[in-house]
Amino acid sequence: xxxxxxxxxxxGNSSRMGRPKALLxxxxxxxxxxxxxxxRPLTDEIxxxxxxxxxxxFLNLPLHTDFIPxxxxxxxxxxxLAITQTEPVLVTACDTPFVTTRYFSFLLNRWSDEYDCxxxxxxxxxxxxxxxxSHRTMPVIEKLLKEGxxxxxxxxxxxxxxxxxxxxxxxxxxxxKLFWNINDPGAYEEALRHM
Numbered sequence: 717x718x719x720x721x722x723x724x725x726x727x728g729n730s731s732r733m734g735r736p737k738a739l740l741x742x743x744x745x746x747x748x749x750x751x752x753x754x755x756r757p758l759t760d761e762i763x764x765x766x767x768x769x770x771x772x773x774f775l776n777l778p779l780h781t782d783f784i785p786x787x788x789x790x791x792x793x794x795x796x797l798a799i800t801q802t803e804p805v806l807v808t809a810c811d812t813p814f815v816t817t818r819y820f821s822f823l824l825n826r827w828s829d830e831y832d833c834x835x836x837x838x839x840x841x842x843x844x845x846x847x848x849x850s851h852r853t854m855p856v857i858e859k860l861l862k863e864g865x866x867x868x869x870x871x872x873x874x875x876x877x878x879x880x881x882x883x884x885x886x887x888x889x890x891x892x893k894l895f896w897n898i899n900d901p902g903a904y905e906e907a908l909r910h911m
Contacts, residue, residue, distance in 0.1 A: 721759060722761065725792040725809050726765065737810070751813075755820065763780060783795045784861055789845060803850060804824075808820075812896060823847065831877065833871070834848040836880045
């Protein structure tokens with residue numbers, strides 16, 4: 717086991733999907749269970765950040781509601797950092813079914829205390845919910861939230877952030893699939909075809 721914690725963000729209201737996307741089935745397993753299965757080989761400290769804890773009690777994992785409800789993923793990351801002890805903290809979304817243990821292990825092997833965040837950046841776009849965060853970012857995140865800022869990317873300009881680009885991530889092949897995010901029925905149908 718690596719010395720890290722992991723948080724799974726499952727706080728969205730799934731408005732485009734029309735039902736809780738984390739519970740959608742893919743290969744006979746819910747999306748959130750797929751993520752947890754990929755994290756288990758790496759850490760014993762897996763926590764779910766959700767505003768609907770009753771939906772996820774079947775996971776038998778610690779469930780936490782956002783300290784600042786309705787403030788998006790940045791608030792979810794802040795909550796996750798506040799309730800974990802181990803450094804660093806893997807952050808992942810509940811609706812990215814094709815991220816793997818191999819990918820998370822790759823991140824951990826590139827982590828250094830020289831950084832505050834380690835984030836993929838593909839084609840000029842960050843993947844902020846598939847990275848590593850240090851507890852050192854908490855004061856900055858708190859300040860951003862108090863300012864009304866909800867974009868996670870704003871944090872990366874204010875802390876020591878290392879990005880991972882296409883070249884470093886090349887071993888993972890199709891990066892669009894790796895970071896595939898299921899937000900609506902069309903994306904779900906495409907994920908089923910990928911299976």
